Amino acid sequence: MVQEAIISLLQIVIFPGFLFLILAAFFYEWVDRKFVARLQNRYGPLHTGPRGLLQPFADFLKLLSKEDIIPYAADKLLFSAVPIFLLSLPLTALFCIPIINSTALISFEGDLILVIFITTIIVISVFIGAWSSTNRFSTVGGMRACLQMLGYEIPMTIAMAGPAIVAKTLSISKIVQWQTTGLWFILTQPLGFIIVTICFLAELQKIPFDIPKAETEVVAGWLTEFSGKKLALLRLAEDLELVLAGSIMASLYLGGPAGFSFMPPFVWFIIKLTVCILILSNLRALFARFRIDQLMRGVWKYLTPLALLQIILVELIPW
Amino acid sequence: MSSIIKIPFGPQHPALKEPENFMFKVDGEYVVDVTPRIGYAHRGIEKALEDRTYIQDLYLIERICGICSHAHTTCYTQAVEEALKVDVPPRAKYIRTIVTELERIHNHYFWLGIVAHEIGFETLFMYTWRDREIVMDLLELLSGNRVQYAMNMIGGVRRDITPEISSKIMKGVKVLGERMKYYKKICSDDKTILARSVNVGILKTKDAISLCAVGPTLRASNVKRDVRADDPYAAYDEIPFHVVTYDGCDVASRIATRCDEVIESVEIIRYALEHLPTGSIEVIVSRVVPPAEIISRVEAPRGENLHYLRSNGTDKPSRYKVRSPTLANLTALCKMLIGGYIADIPIVIAGIDPCFCCMDRLTFVDINNDETWGWEGEKLRRYGIKWYKKQ
């Protein structure tokens, strides 16, 4: 009994819990930056730790140790609460993802809904943070984030319903387990995969959907007024979101930790996660930023109909 | 509501560009009137020119603008040389031409990068700026500095082009021409770029002429006017080249014009290097300039540069006037914005290639109720977004 309790506590705190996830967040920020840099024919972080591996960690530490300015006009409580809130959300969601074996730390029927719900809450928190800092750039950034969310949330949810319908479950772990027996969903629902990828780019506010924090337009968007510790937490939260996005893609479409048994499932998961993140990074380097009206038009004209089409295909064709 | 709030527009390296200030009158979604306000970078150069000697002025003129410094000094030295009635050796003229064209390539690459950055195309920005390094290196090799070349002297040029440098330039510009062809293809293929540039910022031929626009802005409105061809200076009367024009009158044409101009510049440089005359590169001139009144014109990368010199027989000018192309295009810019949609302001401004997208502050006046309010770039953008959604 005691032994089990200790093990599950260790799982939550260290592996694959908090510590592991945070390290993964740092690691994948590095992967993202490095990969984009290489696509652009440069090195990216290089002199901080081996091959710049410690760069995100250095950024984090530095920001922690910096003066923390709360703007005079800001709503102090909300302004301070938002970073913590934003940090805990993706962490919670990540607990629902099966990483070392096919059952996640938290797994219940309907956790997929929870995860989707969390992605929505994240955007609302962003808006609250933007609004509480009362800076006009922030406000605009927050508004844009909300507007953007209205667009991509719908096709994303529809597309994610695809695997759920086929696996006849609303639990991510069960979807993963279904794939160990059946085909990976990327093969049967490629369209859904593409749609989810695009929507995650928007969720993560990366080019071409970095409209809420387009540097040339709104400084740093909703992040503008945050400094010091809060910024550190927010950046970590962003990295965690990146990991979350990659993990969801890997779990729903690539079969999560499943794989041939010559490597442990965990390694399989990391490989798939990395692939997903590289896909996201590559797209980031490939496009110019859309104008938000173009984004909205695109979502309604293409993404949503395509997502619906995917669902119809799923219903029609019994795999 | 009737308070004017001034808000930083667009750019947020609050500094990369120089701030300019525009007063917009808007009616609904349309811009009705624009009144520019410039001068955050006003440093009093014209006044300072009168207090310094001709030799010192050369370096001050060079620093009117860091990007087309050579065009300014060429204009200046030509004015002073004409007043002194000295003839510059042909070799010097050719070298001036080569540097001018290298500078044009540098400027257009630079501009393309800025436009890419403006529409959030980070990778294109990185690529163009990487390739721009080639021309920067050539200029450094030639003059000893990457930006302020100090190549022009009154009476000639300071440094010669050795055969070894010449072959390096040949190699460099070849790559630059090739790459520019590729970028031109990207700019005419990529959907995101096209969406932001075609039929945006229209400047009709008629308006372009009556508002006295200059340079690529004018030529993209299908007016074939180029100082290099019309009023040849340096070695341009001996070098064959085309004046690039496009008839789209929009931002897309401006991009195409500049891309083609780079390719044209590469040809000019090749020709000039192959036909480089021999001889000396400078003549000794007196420090004192006899009384004269001179107008000197040069086609800078951004358009016609006009300098006016009045000398009075001392070693300092009595009046020196500089008209840089950005100022000439400002009225035309206002025209492009008037009647346009507010959402398109930023890319239109970038389209005329002000030294960076200078403008930094906007203030709007609604003509209907005379209400004045300020708009930040973001709010403006949001407004544009709203507007586009209604479409």
Added chain:
Amino acid sequence: MGLIKWARTKSPWLLHFNSGGCAGCDIEVVAALNPKFDIERFGMLLKGSPRHSDILVLTGPITFQIKNRLKRIYNQMPEPKFVIAIGSCAISGGVYRGCYNVHEGADKVVPVDVYVPGCPPKPEAIIDGIIKVLKNYEKATP
């Protein structure tokens, strides 16, 4: 303490401010970003918001119109912060010294940590300047 110092020297974020120069220095500062020099190697990022920045990179002479804006931006930056003056304009007014609209040097308005002479300095020299700021910081604090 050592760890924090390490982090600070490894992650300097820059804020670029042109106070009215000829743009020569500005293009060289931006050129330091491009793949040829790629200052992201050192973890340097060009940031738009003063709140996120550690080093204020100043270029150009301080014109009378811009002085207050510069002060405001400086005050918005969180401690510890550094200022680096690029080019002779920012150091002393450069060619524009004595012009009626120009201050003689940025250090009359905000404290400057490192001066990088040149007109404009090469991107290498600018990187060298930033590294000097960090080295000084490393030495100065125990």
Added chain:
Amino acid sequence: MNSLSKDYQDIIERLKKEIGSENLIGYEIPRPRRIWFSVRKEKLVDAITHLVGKGFVHLSTITGLEDENGLEVIYHLNRKGLEASLKVEVPVKQPVLPTITPIIPGAILYEREVHELLGVVFSGHPNLSLLILPEDWPKGVYPLRKKWTHKEIKKKLSRRT
């Protein structure tokens, strides 16, 4: 070359006829592609209208200057490569000129610039507010007038703050 100078003579003669020879104070052709006119300020608008009709549609800029003889304003017109510069003298006591913006809309900014830096008033100009100098620039300080040296202006400016 000969036909060229004939062309120039032609332009001069026509202008003379248009505004009356007593109003054309002088002219000069210092080199190919350059003509200088000097006209009385009463006939400025007529002269420019005439030249614009003759194809000089591009106004490069307007130069204002002050020397020992007083204020002078020069209009730089252009037809292809041919640069025609029109000089008018402006009395220092009452520096007023008619605007040419109805004929050449592109002159708007240049007239404002001359107004600001030299204090020449262009009657009829739609908007002569400050363009280059800061809002709180002291009245009556025209940086390009000779009596305002850099030192003087700086003194005046520092007193302001």
Added chain:
Amino acid sequence: MSMEKELIRHLLKKPVTLRYPFEKLPPVKGLRGKHVWDSERCVGCGLCARDCPSSAIEMIGKGLTAELKIYLGRCLFCGQCEEGCPRDAIRLTQLYELAESDRKNLILEFKREST
């Protein structure tokens, strides 16, 4: 989308980045950097100080005993002093890493060796 091929191509290439300060390109021959002054050659004519566009050169004394002070913080590295010196006494070297944290160190004081 039209750039994907280019991206992949670059992924396989080595970055163009010059790893300054760990690797440096040799400065080009004519690079204009920090000054040197040859007291043997200088005749103290003052031409350099007179023509310097930003008064970066200060002459101390006159004629053959004159000494020079150069304010690097003002200098434009334009090379006019080098160009104008009738005796080639002042030259620009290729030294360009001149960053200093103390403005005083930006003043070059050239002294004549007392003979």
